[in-house]
Amino acid sequence: MDFSQIELFDGISASSCRDMLICFGAEFDSFRAGETVCEYSDSPKRRVGILRTGRASMIRIDESGNETLLEEVEEGDIFGEVLCFGDGGDYIKLTCDEDCDVVFLKYDQITKRCEKACEHHSKLVANLFELMAKKTLSLGERIQLLSRRTTRDKLMYYFRLESARRGGEFTLPMSHTRLAEYLCVDRSAMVREIKRLSDDGLVAFDGKKVRIIAE
Amino acid sequence: MDFSQIELFDGISASSCRDMLICFGAEFDSFRAGETVCEYSDSPKRRVGILRTGRASMIRIDESGNETLLEEVEEGDIFGEVLCFGDGGDYIKLTCDEDCDVVFLKYDQITKRCEKACEHHSKLVANLFELMAKKTLSLGERIQLLSRRTTRDKLMYYFRLESARRGGEFTLPMSHTRLAEYLCVDRSAMVREIKRLSDDGLVAFDGKKVRIIAE
DNA sequence: TCCGTTTTGTTGCATTTGCAACATATATTG
DNA sequence: CAATATATGTTGCAAATGCAACAAAACGGA
Numbered sequence: 001m002d003f004s005q006i007e008l009f010d011g012i013s014a015s016s017c018r019d020m021l022i023c024f025g026a027e028f029d030s031f032r033a034g035e036t037v038c039e040y041s042d043s044p045k046r047r048v049g050i051l052r053t054g055r056a057s058m059i060r061i062d063e064s065g066n067e068t069l070l071e072e073v074e075e076g077d078i079f080g081e082v083l084c085f086g087d088g089g090d091y092i093k094l095t096c097d098e099d100c101d102v103v104f105l106k107y108d109q110i111t112k113r114c115e116k117a118c119e120h121h122s123k124l125v126a127n128l129f130e131l132m133a134k135k136t137l138s139l140g141e142r143i144q145l146l147s148r149r150t151t152r153d154k155l156m157y158y159f160r161l162e163s164a165r166r167g168g169e170f171t172l173p174m175s176h177t178r179l180a181e182y183l184c185v186d187r188s189a190m191v192r193e194i195k196r197l198s199d200d201g202l203v204a205f206d207g208k209k210v211r212i213i214a215e
Numbered sequence: 216m217d218f219s220q221i222e223l224f225d226g227i228s229a230s231s232c233r234d235m236l237i238c239f240g241a242e243f244d245s246f247r248a249g250e251t252v253c254e255y256s257d258s259p260k261r262r263v264g265i266l267r268t269g270r271a272s273m274i275r276i277d278e279s280g281n282e283t284l285l286e287e288v289e290e291g292d293i294f295g296e297v298l299c300f301g302d303g304g305d306y307i308k309l310t311c312d313e314d315c316d317v318v319f320l321k322y323d324q325i326t327k328r329c330e331k332a333c334e335h336h337s338k339l340v341a342n343l344f345e346l347m348a349k350k351t352l353s354l355g356e357r358i359q360l361l362s363r364r365t366t367r368d369k370l371m372y373y374f375r376l377e378s379a380r381r382g383g384e385f386t387l388p389m390s391h392t393r394l395a396e397y398l399c400v401d402r403s404a405m406v407r408e409i410k411r412l413s414d415d416g417l418v419a420f421d422g423k424k425v426r427i428i429a430e
Numbered sequence: 431t432c433c434g435t436t437t438t439g440t441t442g443c444a445t446t447t448g449c450a451a452c453a454t455a456t457a458t459t460g
Numbered sequence: 461c462a463a464t465a466t467a468t469g470t471t472g473c474a475a476a477t478g479c480a481a482c483a484a485a486a487c488g489g490a
Binding site for chain 1: 449
Binding site: 431432433434435436437438439440441442443444445446447448449450451452453454455456457458459460 | 464469473475
């Protein structure tokens with residue numbers, strides 16, 4: 001096992017990694033596209049996951065069967081019920097969009113000093129801190145998006161963000177169906193609104209390509 | 216200055232605190248209720264704030280003048296543009312609901328090792344990690360709330376959460392006006408929906424007291 | 431206490447939205 | 461290739477929502 005490429009273990013020697021993996025109760029696992037990494041319905045496992053490779057989606061399904069895309073988890077991201085999406089009663093799962101490699105750490109071991117007092121414990125916490133800061137930012141961005149009142153505003157905010165991130169014209173990184181889940185709006189209503197944006201000359205669409213014309 | 220009650224400095228001696236405050240570029244400040252702690256419109260200051268005492272609100276005001284309550288910041292919470300609410304272009308400010316005491320730390324100093332290699336640097340990062348985990352949870356909760364499609368669902372989710380947290384009946388911790396901002400819906404529409412919830416016998420209201428009757 | 435400000439309650443109305451139901455197109459898989 | 465599943469485009473309609481406007485109530489200082 002090569003730890004050096006994993007951001008979480010950055011600056012920690014391989015032998016220290018091995019020590020720590022024991023005291024953190026680390027588990028490595030792999031999943032195929034479409035498989036479920038974990039479910040957060042029942043008993044919390046109190047562990048933190050790090051996505052080493054692949055892409056996955058945190059999805060909530062409510063009583064009515066509505067699916068909501070809570071967040072996209074990408075390479076290097078952390079996830080876990082201890083960190084986010086505390087118990088609201090609904091069924092939540094993490095599903096792989098691609099094949100994924102995952103590490104799990106026991107949350108309680110992270111903040112408490114371990115008995116063996118691994119010398120690199122604190123370095124690992126610092127690394128986790130970085131990952132967490134990244135996540136916090138992306139959650140905050142999500143809130144900014146969802147706090148728009150209308151579908152039109154959500155779409156424009158999303159398009160502007162993607163456009164800024166990728167520089168001008170960009171390709172939608174997901175299907176309409178999924179985008180609707182991401183914006184938390186009805187798909188058909190969203191498509192209707194997209195057409196209006198196009199008619200009003202604010203945004204130009206060419207297949208999955210999007211270009212903002214006017215603010 | 217007594218550091219011992221501040222969660223951030225938990226487990227760190229007063230003398231180490233003094234050392235660190237220098238290398239972290241720490242600034243202490245106090246604000247009166249109603250005052251603005253900081254604005255995140257223009258140039259990012261790249262610093263992290265910790266609210267030592269008091270309560271404050273992170274508020275966004277968009278071009279149309281709509282105010283959105285992005286998050287409530289309470290005693291011990293951290294805040295800052297580096298951590299959340301990355302640049303979406305809007306004007307964001309943190310306003311005190313009560314008198315507040317605040318510490319600011321330079322973000323870049325946190326993750327980088329300082330030249331003097333303060334021995335307690337890593338302990339402080341671990342403490343920050345805890346604070347951040349708390350924040351991440353609350354942001355995730357917020358996303359769960361905002362991802363409900365209808366005002367009714369948002370209200371019910373909010374009521375259930377508060378009810379669970381405070382055990383049965385509870386008192387609304389904010390005005391209707393502010394709650395509407397928090398749920399990101401129109402106030403009048405929200406009041407209308409509250410009346411419907413009451414009429415439908417799902418929730419009983421008595422002034423600011425709220426009690427859930429049925430799920 | 432009085433005055434100005436903020437909050438609350440309410441209503442009408444145009445617009446937006448969710449929802450259900452299709453037909454069609456586009457993968458995906460055996 | 462055929463068969464099945466999934467995604468897309470579209471529409472009607474009832475319901476929810478945003479918005480504007482206003483009066484009444486509550487609050488907060490001077």
